[in-house]
Amino acid sequence: MGTWRSCLFLALGFLAFPWALAEDWRLTRSQTLTQGKAQEWRYTLSPSGKESQELWRRLSEQYRDHLRAGYRVELGAWRVYFLGGRLRVEPHCQAVNxxxxxxxxxxxxxxxxxxxxxxxxxxxxQALVQANGTGGVVSLPRLFRLEVPKKANPPYPASPSGWRP
Structure with a gap:
């Protein structure tokens, strides 16, 4: 009986884990329907709460300055940079730390x-993996917006969102 309870609590902990992480950010997945026909999926990341919004505003300003200066912005599993005047998003760290x-x-x-x-x-x-499976648009406001064709391989071409290079 004790082992069963331990397994149950462990399983509940894993099920609750994604929600436990979602303190500063939220991922919204939406799809537009027009005349009964489904359009592409949209995946939007946004900071939740005033403190997170302010932190992202200040951090994204610095990231935009880095990109304008020709540097890469590393966002864990992904990195953003300009190549030939075009913004790109590509895989970066496999073991994010x-x-x-x-x-x-x-x-x-x-x-x-x-x-x-x-x-x-x-x-x-998560947004990029899901968009790769369905096709769609991934937006990180104040930094970039990109369209991911279904089953496309990165790097993905992107465009600035909320700023000019």
Missing amino acids: PACFTFGALPVAKERQDRFLLELSALLD
């Missing part, structure tokens, strides 16, 4: 920024 990120010079504790970016990376990866 704090060293896989471009950190902002912000008056925020490193642990806070780590948690914020790790959650962003996990949801961005």
Whole structure:
């Protein structure tokens, strides 16, 4: 009986894990219907809560400056950069850890920024994997928007979202 309960609690813990991570970010999946016909899927990442929104506003400003200067912005499992004047998103770290990120010079504790970016990376990866299976648009407001054709291989061409290069 004790082993059964341990397994049950462990299973419930794994089921609750994705929701436990979703403190700073949310991923919204939507699809438009026109005249009874389904259109492409949209996957939108957005910071949740005022503190997260402010942190993302300040961090995304620094990321845009990095991109304008010709640097890459590393977002854990993915990286964003300009190549030939076009914005691209490509795989970066397979085993995501704090060293896989471009950190902002912000008056925020490193642990806070780590948690914020790790959650962003996990949801961005989830959005891109889902979009690859269905085809669709992935948006990270204030940074980029990209269209992912069904079963396409990265790198993905993207366009700036909310800013000009």
